[in-house]
Amino acid sequence: MEQTQRRPAGVVSAPSRLLDGLQRWLPKLVIAPTFVLIGIGIYGYMLWTGILSFTSSSFLPTYDFVGFDQYAKLMANDRWLTASKNLAIFGGLFIFTCLFIGVVLAIFLDQRIRQEGAIRTIYLYPMALSMIVTGTVWKWILNPSLGIEKLMHDWGWTSFSFDWLVNSNLAIYTIVMAAVWQASGFVMALFLAGLRGVDSSIIRAARVDGASLPLIYWKIILPSLRPVFFSAVMVLAHIAIKSFDLVMAMTAGGPGYSTDLPAVFMYAHTFTRGQMGLGSASAMLMLGAILALIVPYLYSELREKRHD
Amino acid sequence: MTDMTRPGLSPSRIAIYGLLILACLVYLVPLFIMLVTSLKTPMDIRTGNLVALPTEWTTIGWTKAWSEACTGVQCDGISGYFWNSFKMTVPAVMISTLLGAFNGYVLAKWKFRGSDLLFGLLLFGCFVPFQVVLLPMAATLGQLGLANTTPGLVLVHVIYGVAFTTLFFRNYYVAIPDALIKAARLDGAGFFTIFFRILLPMSTPIFMVSLIWQFTQIWNDFLFGVVFASGDSQPITVALNNLVNTSTGVKEYNVDMAAAMIAALPTLVVYIVAGKYFIRGLTAGSVKG
Numbered sequence: 001m002e003q004t005q006r007r008p009a010g011v012v013s014a015p016s017r018l019l020d021g022l023q024r025w026l027p028k029l030v031i032a033p034t035f036v037l038i039g040i041g042i043y044g045y046m047l048w049t050g051i052l053s054f055t056s057s058s059f060l061p062t063y064d065f066v067g068f069d070q071y072a073k074l075m076a077n078d079r080w081l082t083a084s085k086n087l088a089i090f091g092g093l094f095i096f097t098c099l100f101i102g103v104v105l106a107i108f109l110d111q112r113i114r115q116e117g118a119i120r121t122i123y124l125y126p127m128a129l130s131m132i133v134t135g136t137v138w139k140w141i142l143n144p145s146l147g148i149e150k151l152m153h154d155w156g157w158t159s160f161s162f163d164w165l166v167n168s169n170l171a172i173y174t175i176v177m178a179a180v181w182q183a184s185g186f187v188m189a190l191f192l193a194g195l196r197g198v199d200s201s202i203i204r205a206a207r208v209d210g211a212s213l214p215l216i217y218w219k220i221i222l223p224s225l226r227p228v229f230f231s232a233v234m235v236l237a238h239i240a241i242k243s244f245d246l247v248m249a250m251t252a253g254g255p256g257y258s259t260d261l262p263a264v265f266m267y268a269h270t271f272t273r274g275q276m277g278l279g280s281a282s283a284m285l286m287l288g289a290i291l292a293l294i295v296p297y298l299y300s301e302l303r304e305k306r307h308d
Numbered sequence: 309m310t311d312m313t314r315p316g317l318s319p320s321r322i323a324i325y326g327l328l329i330l331a332c333l334v335y336l337v338p339l340f341i342m343l344v345t346s347l348k349t350p351m352d353i354r355t356g357n358l359v360a361l362p363t364e365w366t367t368i369g370w371t372k373a374w375s376e377a378c379t380g381v382q383c384d385g386i387s388g389y390f391w392n393s394f395k396m397t398v399p400a401v402m403i404s405t406l407l408g409a410f411n412g413y414v415l416a417k418w419k420f421r422g423s424d425l426l427f428g429l430l431l432f433g434c435f436v437p438f439q440v441v442l443l444p445m446a447a448t449l450g451q452l453g454l455a456n457t458t459p460g461l462v463l464v465h466v467i468y469g470v471a472f473t474t475l476f477f478r479n480y481y482v483a484i485p486d487a488l489i490k491a492a493r494l495d496g497a498g499f500f501t502i503f504f505r506i507l508l509p510m511s512t513p514i515f516m517v518s519l520i521w522q523f524t525q526i527w528n529d530f531l532f533g534v535v536f537a538s539g540d541s542q543p544i545t546v547a548l549n550n551l552v553n554t555s556t557g558v559k560e561y562n563v564d565m566a567a568a569m570i571a572a573l574p575t576l577v578v579y580i581v582a583g584k585y586f587i588r589g590l591t592a593g594s595v596k597g
Contacts, residue, residue, distance in 0.1 A: 026499040027418035030410050034470055035426065041467040042433045045444040052443060061447070105331055108324050121583050122332045125339075128579035128586065129572050130528035132545045136552050136568040137338045140345065140561060141358065151357045185335065189587055242437050245530040249549055263531075266439045271535060276443065283439040294435045298428070 046287065053284045057276035070281035080282065083260040086172050090261065091240035093176045094183070098236055099229070101180065102187025107217055109188070110195045120192070123185035131182065135249025138178035139165065168258035171251055175259060179246055183239060187232050194228035195221065234297055241289055262286050346370060346566035353561050369562030373570060377563050379550040386567050388540070389547035393527055393574075396458050396543055400465035401522040407466070408473020408518055409511065413503050415474065416481035417489050427478065433471035441468075442535055449536055456538045464536060465526045472525075473518045480514040481507060516585040524575045524586075544571045 056066045074080050105123060109116060126134065141147045144163040152160035164170040198221055206216045244263035251259040253268070260268075262282060270279030341358050346369045348362040356363065375385035415427050445464060446455070454460030484507065492502050533543040542550075548571045552564050579586050 023498055027414040028420060030499075031414045031423075031426070034407055034411050034430075034474065037467045037470065038430060038433055041445070042436055042441060042471075043429070045441040046436070048444040049440050049442075061443075101331075105328070108328055111321075111324055113325070113328065117584075119328055119332060120587070121580075122335050124583075124587060125576065125579055126335060128524055128575045130530065130545050130548075130575070132528075132530050132549050133568045133572045134338075136548065136564060137342050139552070140565065141338060141341060146353070146561070147358060151359060154357045154360075181335070181338065238435060242439075245545070248530065248534075249552065252553060263437070263439055266442075267531075267535070270443060280443060283437070283442070286437045287440045290435055290437050294432065298431065 049280045049283055052276060053280035055277050057280070059274035059276070061276060066277070070277045071285075073278060074281050074285070077278075079257050079260060080262075080265055082257060083262050083265040086259060087240065087261050089172055090176055090179070090243065091237060093173070094179050094240050095233060095236045097176070097180045098184045098187045099232060101184040102191050102232065103222070105184075105188040106191035106195055109192055120189065123188050125185070126182045127186045129182065131243075131245035132249045134178050134182045135246045138174070138181070139250045142174050142177075165251065166255055168255040171255060171259045175243075175246055175250055178250060179239075179243065182246075183236065187236070190228055190232050190235075191225065194225045198224060230297065230300075234293065237293055238290065241286060262289075342565045342568055342572075346373075346562055346569055348562050350558075350560055350562060366562075369560070369566035370570070372560070373551075373563045373566040377551055377560075377567060378554060378557070379547045380554065382539075386544060386547045386551065386570060389542055389544045390570060392458060392537075392541060393544040396461045396465070397523060397526045400462045400469065400526050401519060403462070404466045404469035404473050404522055405515065405518045407470050408475075409477050409515070410503070411470070411474040412477020412479075412481050413507060415478045416484075417486070417502075417507075418499070427474075430471045430474050433468075434475060438468065438531055442531075446535060455536065456541050458537075458541050461532060461536055461541070461543070464532050465529070468532075469522050469525065473522060476514055476518050476521070477511075480511070484510070513585065516582060520578055520582055520586050523578055527575050 051063075052061055053070055054065050054067060055061070055063055056069070109119060113119065142162070142165040143149075144166055147162075149160060149162045152162075164174045202220060203216055206220060207213075211219075242263060243261050244267065247253060247259055247261055247264050253260045253264050263286070266279050266282045266286065269275040269282065337359070344359070344361060345353060347365050347367065348356070349364055349366055349368070352363055373385060374387050376383060377385050379386065379389070411430075415423055449455040449460045449464075452460070454463060488506060489502060492506055497505065527543075528545060529543070530545040530549065533546040534549075537543065537546065548567050551567050
């Protein structure tokens with residue numbers, strides 16, 4: 001009431017008009033710094049890297065354009081092909097295993113378990129650790145002469161041998177183990193949150209109809225969690241494509257370059273081997289891989305929102 | 309789900325508990341191994357095995373890791389890098405969270421032409437593989453004279469963290485009824501008054517989510533640290549990696565494990581103290597989108 005008395009309708013003084021104008025601009029002013037930061041730091045730099053990928057830049061950026069040469073070189077590069085193949089193996093196994101473990105643990109934890117909070121905390125804590133810490137621990141556990149191998153020998157299984165970490169054909173699977181240990185609890189948390197959102201009356205009705213609990217989960221509950229599957233795959237795929245720290249800590253890409261991933265390849269060529277053009281081309285291909293995943297996801301997300 | 313009483317102990321319940329406890333062990337054993345190894349003598353490590361308790365408990369690994377261990381050419385432990393990480397993480401978390409709160413407020417309650425597009429661009433920013441910005445960012449930091457400095461890293465973390473914090477706050481504020489804002493505007497409350505008097509007092513949960521998320525992300529970062537920092541400005545993750553992967557001299561696994569524990573402690577403490585917010589933070593963005 002006080003406000004309307006002070007400023008009667010129709011009589012607007014000049015300073016208050018200025019104030020109104022400022023009020024209208026305030027939201028845009030507040031968000032402007034972020035707009036500039038993101039505009040340059042993400043979209044501008046993306047373009048810049050794109051441009052570099054078409055040049056012959058080596059230790060320093062140069063701007064003599066060589067067309068798709070760097071991409072052609074990349075496709076013929078043995079180390080890049082190994083990195084891409086590794087990403088397929090690592091990404092595929094990592095996503096599949098995390099989903100499997102996550103779903104199973106979430107369903108079991110959803111059975112009115114005592115100490116659920118404590119158990120959930122234990123499953124999820126690896127996610128709070130740095131990949132470098134995870135890599136350091138797993139490198140030690142998988143150490144061929146002092147780790148699990150020695151433990152098994154001490155326990156009497158003297159013929160046991162486990163040298164995957166230094167075996168160039170198998171080392172990539174040790175990276176999968178550590179990554180699954182780190183991220184599967186997170187997938188569990190996603191699915192547990194999803195399960196808690198399932199309408200319990202549907203389940204009660206199915207039980208009345210005589211359906212068994214496993215059947216209810218398989219036929220009714222899990223299919224209704226499709227959006228959670230989608231989000232989990234997105235997050236996991238994203239972690240896989242970006243994976244860099246874990247490899248650096250566990251194998252540094254070795255033995256040889258047998259555990260290279262695209263992120264490691266990009267770092268090595270751009271920052272230590274002075275092949276900026278080639279490194280930029282590899283970064284652009286990583287962006288392409290993410291785009292192929294993200295665009296359909298964002299599209300379906302935004303479309304669903306509009307339907308609401 | 310169907311009734312409130314817990315079922316009794318049937319064979320299938322025992323199997324469920326068995327599997328859940330086994331999984332607990334799998335998740336806990338690496339932490340246990342890290343801890344006991346850090347408290348052993350090098351001799352003990354060579355003669356004993358992974359899961360054996362130390363025959364002689366010692367904190368020598370911890371003191372060595374903290375103040376004597378060699379990371380590359382320098383040998384004054386990881387304490388300096390630990391503080392580097394703090395000096396980088398605290399301001400970066402504060403700034404990115406504050407920016408995110410204001411941005412989220414604007415994008416949820418003060419929509420303007422193009423604000424949805426802006427939100428879409430920000431959302432996409434959460435998914436960009438950082439490899440695609442590394443080179444230009446390195447060049448820019450060099451130009452600004454911020455290469456290899458902690459303020460440089462703070463800037464980088466603010467830029468690439470603000471997309472996440474904005475997303476968190478925007479999704480939180482969208483759920484608050486517009487009527488509340490409209491009523492306040494009719495009463496003559498302006499942009500900032502509405503934020504500080506109405507939204508801020510109900511924002512504690514989302515602030516917790518943003519602070520915890522950003523703290524773990526920035527503290528645990530390795531990529532930006534290894535590319536944009538060198539020598540004295542390196543964060544703890546880079547120092548730990550250098551320490552563990554240094555090839556000179558005899559490997560002291562107790563020191564490695566102690567250093568790993570030191571690098572992990574701040575985020576572990578945050579996780580244990582504020583665990584339920586952490587879980588919410590991890591799931592909020594991806595379930596509700």
